[in-house]
Amino acid sequence: MQHGKYRFIVGFLAAPLAIYILFVIWPFIQSIYYSFTDWSGLSPEFKMVGFANFTRMLDDEVFWKSFQHSVMFVVLLPLVTLTLALFFAFMLNVGGRRRKNAVIAGVRGSSFYKVVYFFPQVLSIAIVALLFQFAYNPNSGAINSALKAVGSALRWLGFDVEMVQPNWLGDPDLALWCVFAVLVWCSVGFFVVLFSAGMASIPKDYYEAALLDGANRITTFFRITLPLLWDTVQSGWAYMGILALGAESFAVVQIMTVGPSGGGPDYSTTILPLYVYQKAFRDGQAAYATTIGVALLIVTLLFVAVVMRLGRRERLEY
Numbered sequence: 001m002q003h004g005k006y007r008f009i010v011g012f013l014a015a016p017l018a019i020y021i022l023f024v025i026w027p028f029i030q031s032i033y034y035s036f037t038d039w040s041g042l043s044p045e046f047k048m049v050g051f052a053n054f055t056r057m058l059d060d061e062v063f064w065k066s067f068q069h070s071v072m073f074v075v076l077l078p079l080v081t082l083t084l085a086l087f088f089a090f091m092l093n094v095g096g097r098r099r100k101n102a103v104i105a106g107v108r109g110s111s112f113y114k115v116v117y118f119f120p121q122v123l124s125i126a127i128v129a130l131l132f133q134f135a136y137n138p139n140s141g142a143i144n145s146a147l148k149a150v151g152s153a154l155r156w157l158g159f160d161v162e163m164v165q166p167n168w169l170g171d172p173d174l175a176l177w178c179v180f181a182v183l184v185w186c187s188v189g190f191f192v193v194l195f196s197a198g199m200a201s202i203p204k205d206y207y208e209a210a211l212l213d214g215a216n217r218i219t220t221f222f223r224i225t226l227p228l229l230w231d232t233v234q235s236g237w238a239y240m241g242i243l244a245l246g247a248e249s250f251a252v253v254q255i256m257t258v259g260p261s262g263g264g265p266d267y268s269t270t271i272l273p274l275y276v277y278q279k280a281f282r283d284g285q286a287a288y289a290t291t292i293g294v295a296l297l298i299v300t301l302l303f304v305a306v307v308m309r310l311g312r313r314e315r316l317e318y
Contacts, residue, residue, distance in 0.1 A: 028297065031290040031293050031294060031297075032290075032294055034046075034286065034287050034290045035053055035054070035287060035290045035291040035293075035294050036048055036049065036050060036051070036053070036287075037049060037287045038052075038287050039286050039287040040284050040285065040286055040287070041280055041281075041284055041285070041286025041287075041289075042284060042286075046287070049287075053287055053288050053291040054291055056288065056291075057288070057291050057292060057295065062267050062270060062275065063275065063292060063295075065267050065268075065270055066263075066267070066270040066271050066272050066274070066275040067272060067295070067299075069176060069269065069270060069271045070244070070245055070271045070272040070273075070296075070299065071299070072176075073180070073183075073244035073245070073249060073271065074241045074244045074245055074299070074303050076180070077180065077183055077184065077187075077240055077241075077243075077244040077249075078236070078237045078240035078241050078244070080184055081183075081184050081187050081188050081191060081240055082191060082233060082236055082237060082240065084184070084188050085188050085189075085190075085191030085192045085194075085195055085236075086191075086195055086221075086225075086226070086229075086233070088113075088117060088188070088192045089191075089192050089193075089195035089196045089199055090195075090199065090217075090221055090225060091106065091107050092106045092107060092110040092113055092114060092192070092196055093106045093110070093196055093199040093200060094106065094199065094207060094217070094220065094221075094225065114192065114193055114196060116189075117188065117189035117192040117193070118189040118190065118192070118193050119189065120185060120186040120187075120189050121186075121189055121190050123186070125186065125248050125251045125252065126251060126255060128182065128185075128186050128252070129182065129251060129252045129255035129256045130255060132178075132182045132185075132256060133169070133255065133256045136168035136169050136178055136256070138165060138166070138167040138168065138170065141168075143168065144165040144166075144168075147163045147164070147165055148163060148165060150163060151163030169256060169257055169258060170258060170265055171265075172265050172266050172268035173268075175257060175264075175265065175268050175269045176268055176269045178256070179249075179252055179253055179256060179257065179269055182252055182256065183243075183244070183248070183249060183252060186248075187240065187243065187248075191236055194232065194236065195229060195232065195233075195236075198228075198229045198232050199225060199229065202224070202225065202228050202229075206224050206228075207220055207224060210223065210224060234307065234308070237307050238303075238304050238307045238308070241300075241303045241304065241307065242300060242303075242304070245271075245272065245273065245296060245299065245300050245303070246273065247273070249271060249273065250271070250273035250274050250277065253269050253270070253271055253274050254274055254277070257269040260282065261274075261277070261278050261282050262274060263275070263278065272292060272295070272296045272299070273296065275292055276289045276290075276292045276293050276296065277289075279292065
């Protein structure tokens, strides 16, 4: 009987596992192999060069800039996004005033707010990037137009002010933070809905007992909500870190920023996925691009390992 059970399980797992090895594991192995060659990406001929690509990468100033930007994204993007999502979800589910027949409740109109927060998720990331590219335009963009209108109103009221109108995406000191803000805006809604679903499943008796004992909203969040949602938060942290190192951040940077293929000005917004793309498809240096891709793989694995290790704690059941 046990032998037949295992044969049944293996039969179901064989096809998915074979597909995963073919389309996920095998490309990784190929990338590691090509990183030791001088392959251009077009010619079928190439030769082994050993660790020359890795030596070049360690001496590449642009690589270290993109590495620094990616590390900043992988540290700050999950922190800011998940913090905002937890705050909004808590307010939508628990943070409202007490009402009749309900000791705890969300703010009024919470269902409408959930739709508003989730709205960016139904838009293509390319559309989001284009919309914000227009909004950040220094001459006719919505942000600078609003600043200009505020300055005009203040001067009309008698205040001697001159509103600054930054060149958002053209300033090396601002461009990366503009991209960061877009990634937060288009990601936070998903986690608001995710955390709201998790909070809705927490028994309300816990909150009622805590409030009867004199606990305030902050105490209930840190003593009840966060511990019971910890597994979801940990998974969200890993997901956001991978997103920060993956296709979504690449698309936003490439579409929004200046330069032949994005990443400007002066490489101030270049991140590792974009640098891999530039070297592979713009410069025809596929072998060097795979070398950078190997470094990106290592960073991603280290990040997930650290998150899982630091986030390990006793599982709470309810």
